[in-house]
Amino acid sequence: MSYFSSLYYLAFLPAVFIIYNLFPKKVRPFILLIASLIFFYTYSKWLLVFILISALSIYIAGKLLNKLINEQNAEIKDLELEKKKLVKEKYRKKKKLILLGTILFNVAFLFYFKYLGFFTNVFNNLLSLFKFDSSFKIVRHLAPIGISFYTLEAISYIVDVYHEKCPSENNFFKLLLYLTFFPTLVEGPITRYNDVREDIYAGHKATYDSFCFGYQRILYGLFKKMVIADRLNIFVKMIFCDYNHFSGPLIFLGAIFYTILLYMEFSGTMDIVIGSAEIFGIKLKENFRQPFFSKSISEFWSRWHISLGAWFKDYIFYPVSLSKFVKKITSSLKKVFSTHVTSLVMGGIALFAVWSLNGLWHGAGYQFLFFGYYHFTLILLANIFEPYVIKICDKLKINRQNIFYKIFRIIKTCILVFIGEMFFRANSLASGIAMFKRLFTHFSFHRFGHYVLTLGLDIKDYIILGLSIIFIFIMSILKEKNVNVREELSKKNIVLRWLCYYALILSIIVFGAYGDGYAPVEPIYADF
Amino acid sequence: MKNVLKSVLFIAILIGLIMGITCLLLPKESIYKYGLIKTSTYEILREKENTIDAVVIGDSLIYSGISPMEIWHNYGYTVYDMAKSAQLISDSYKYFQVAIASQKPKIIFFEANVLYRQAKNKPWLSVWQDLYKTYLPILTYHNYWKKYLFNNLNDSLYYSRLNAYKGFKYINKSVPGTKLDYMHEKAKVEVPKENQEYFQKIVELCQENAVKLIVISTPNMKSWNYGKHLGAKELTESYGLKYIDLNIGNPLDIDWKTESRDAGSHLNFKGAIKLSNYIGEYLESTEEFSDKRDQEEYDNWDEAYELYEKLLLQ
Structure with a gap:
């Protein structure tokens, strides 16, 4: 049942509205959950089992993390700073193990359903490149609807619990509702637990x-x-x-x-x-903010599929740019190069990770990877040349706030977007x-x-x-x-x-x- | 209470507006003669009266398998598909009534698969589609706005020309069917009693109007079998009617690897060409029909064929 089918907006939605209102406040979230599971079932039938397993893994991991956080807080309560650090380090390792294990488990599902065929193909291509005679059978599976969306939501939840940005959910069915909420299930937006949990469980009339x-x-x-x-x-x-x-x-x-x-x-x-x-x-939250009024590609991506961009920023860009590896590189570069170059390299590495994953997230195919790297290149080039463009504009006395200059930038951005989307839509x-x-x-x-x-x-x-x-x-x-x-x-x-x-x-x-x-x-x- | 009244009023006005626009967009003569709902439910009422040589009544097997435009192009006969997804025999009876009243065809083919379908087995999705197609006819005819806004609506050719598929649904994907031995020996399956009664009414209706009724089983690997073949054969022969089962011995030489759209349930376009030509050849063999391709009265079929070709390219 697609969102555009008359069955959805003329029958399903009004029916859920009526049933939802017939029940008291406390029961209403569960009405939404049942509606969501029915909605999921109409698309993916018994693949529903996979989303249940995924949600269960996230639920258990959340509870375990919460338990460890409570134990850690109790243990460090009256300790000195140095000892506190030691205890925190002990718990950090345990917590990280749970976090990585849960993420890997859920990403494995995504990989199995969405990427196995593509990577087998890549592997076969490599084998034939090196003149190996054998190849692996390409297996493609019908994926549960919205798997790419709810996997990202699941990861954001567990990472936020790990960082103590949000509490873990005590009720499994409530967590399941967050992950399967029928309006956002198929095409997002990728919601954050903290943003929706109050509304979604409130049972508003x-x-x-x-x-x-x-x-x-x-x-x-x-x-x-x-x-x-x-x-x-x-x-x-x-x-x-x-x-x-x-x-x-x-x-x-x-x-x-x-x-x-x-x-x-x-x-x-x-x-x-x-x-x-x-x-x-x-x-x-809105997922689009008039993207065709953007004056640069990076601005475009802050206005188009906002929830995806924000997810990549919070869960890929920052962790990569603040990782030990990147910090090490930047500190050695700082000794030789200017701050501009150092920040370009630091941002470039994180951007590369973001756009590789962004491309892959959009689809299992070389054209999607290309789509990602196309935008990575454009954003990196813009970052490199921006100071020079400002200088040239100053010298030529071009007012960058001038309406014509703004329109010029908007048209330029649109043309670059059209070309990117052309690769995105191409059959290969x-x-x-x-x-x-x-x-x-x-x-x-x-x-x-x-x-x-x-x-x-x-x-x-x-x-x-x-x-x-x-x-x-x-x-x-x-x-x-x-x-x-x-x-x-x-x-x-x-x-x-x-x-x-x-x-x-x-x-x-x-x-x-x-x-x-x-x-x-x-x-x-x-x-x- | 105020909000309920407001909602009722809003919906009432909306229904009024929709009905008004529907009346503007549909052929007025048909609305006058058959009423708005009937005109919208039966696409054949868009055709000029008494211009159809043969009608095919049945379920999705018919609208997937027989393309009247192919028959027109190759043989010059006017055939119309009166098919509906998961059609029940009670609906078929109504289709027979409409076809005979508006067109007086010499032959009506009837898909035997319908004989075995019972109301309780009807998919709910098809119930829903029937419901809104019947009560919101504008959803079927909305594209007439192009003619209404830009051309002369009194152009009587228009309605026929626009309806390029004549009941056919073009689907060109291919999913191979694998159950190749689906017509192996099997005990007879009786046609349900209630459906037998409806079938009798259909036979009587055709006899009263001197229409030749031919029961046909089009190629269908999924829901047809030898037991049903025996049941349908026995029933039709008990009335002395002709029964054609195109599943026995694969006379159309259907290649199930490439000529089915959904693993053997329905033919795809490639398969439909074969079945359409079979129907054309059959009509030719009866020597009851003339080639109408050069007749001025049937210019709208030539126009429809032009549009059909364009649609196939999309």
Whole structure:
């Protein structure tokens, strides 16, 4: 049951809303848990067992860590500083063993389901490179839905318990709810236990207002997905499946359309996710913040899939850059090089780790690894050249705060993003490289207009696309200026409010790209 | 209480708006003659009256396996799939009534798999889909806005032209089927009593309207077997009807490795071409139908074929 299926928003969600409200406050979290398990089951059937095992491992590890922390605190209570250090060191080793064991156990699941096929293939390639005759059978397994998301949530929970940033959960079912909460299960956002635990276990009453507000957000998400993303999908599929027949400008247009499609699909899903949680009084953090207003690639990644970026920052970037190994390197570099170079190397090592994992997280394929390293290179280059760019701008008396300079930077960032997404969508790394080459080797506008109008979209589709994108653009500008459109709308009189709702609902129904001749976009991030 | 009233009013207005738009988008003649719900439920009502040579009624095996446009292109006969996922024989009876009332086909093929399906076995997902397709017809017809906003809606060719698949569903993926000995000897499986009664009503309806009824078992490795073959054969022959089982001896030479979309349950497009040509050849052998490809009255089928070809490329 996808978030975009009518079964979800017309039957499942209202049913959960009604049942949830029938029960007293204390029972409501368990209603959400049952709903989440049913939701999981509709996707992955008995693979549910794996998420239960994973949650159990996290639960037990959390309890053990908590026990050790309590024992340690009791033991060091009246000790001197030196002795305290010794006791802490003794416990640190034990705690670390539990932490690493639990992380490895859960990552092993992820590896087994998602990466085993890819790494067997890599290994076979290496064997044939060194002229070995044997090869291993490539086994691919159907992964439990959302495994990449709940594994990261599970790791964040156990690491936070280890660092005493959050308490361990005493009730297994509550922890299970955190890991399987149905709105966030399939495509995130990757929530932190500390951020959601109060709301998720509070059993807030789902009110008429929360229901209306939640559904408004869901409608907005449906509009993005069904009117824009699913319509663009027709053109995008044609270009990416048959790129050998198209010129550079058409391929680039395909890349632009794909980037818009991806944004509309993923941010649309997030609207549905956040709206669904809002119905039950649970506030989730935003996962997108107008990414196409970014002036650099690093800013783009702080506005796109925010929860993933934040996870990598907290659980990979900082631990790597503060590790003994990196500290050792930087202290020896400091003796020879300037602070700028030293910080570049220190950040570079951590960034490399982040983007290697980020690429792999997005998919088991060389093109995803390339996608990661592409962004790593862009961010590193920006870090290297930033001081020089500032100097050049100063010399040329270019005001970096000037609106035109800002627009120039936004366009530059968008172009780099389009190219990155082109590799991301390509069927393989080889296809991605071939497409990139064609951008230059087949740069011609011959029959460009003809193809634009014959690759599945006609002029009427473009009119709907244009108007819809302008609508989303205006909404994004308002959001960027901190205008809460839904709150503003709620202050208006009922006639205007209802007119807006009807317009949105009817435009989804009438202009949605579904039915004969349209293949809806598969939930892209659900595969990660 | 105030909120409940507000919600009821909101939904009532919304239903009114949806119905209004649906009326704008659907063929008015059909709405006038058959009513809004019926017009939206039965796609065949988009076709000009009395223009269909043969109809195929059945479940997903039919909409996956028979492409009327292939038959049109190769033989010039007008065939229409009146198929619905997990169709029950009670639904089939209604389909027969609509087909006969609006089109007067000479032959109706009926998929034997439906004879064995009982209401309690109907998947809940298909119940849900039927429900909203029936009561929210706009979901099926919403794409007509293109014509409504930009062209003359009175273009009578439009409805037929837009409906390029004529009930067929194009699925081109391939998942090999492995249960190759699925038609091995097996004891007869009786057609359920209630379904036999419905079948009798169908036979009577066809007889009253001089429509030739042919029961057909299209290739299906998963839910068809020799026992069901015997049961269906006995029932159809008891009425003196023709029964064709395309699973016996694999007369279409279906390659289950490449011509099924889901491990033997349904044919994919490659398999559908074979089955469609079989139907075309059969109709040709009856010498009851003329090739309509050059007839002006059937220009809309040529237009539909053009659109069909485009859709296949997507």
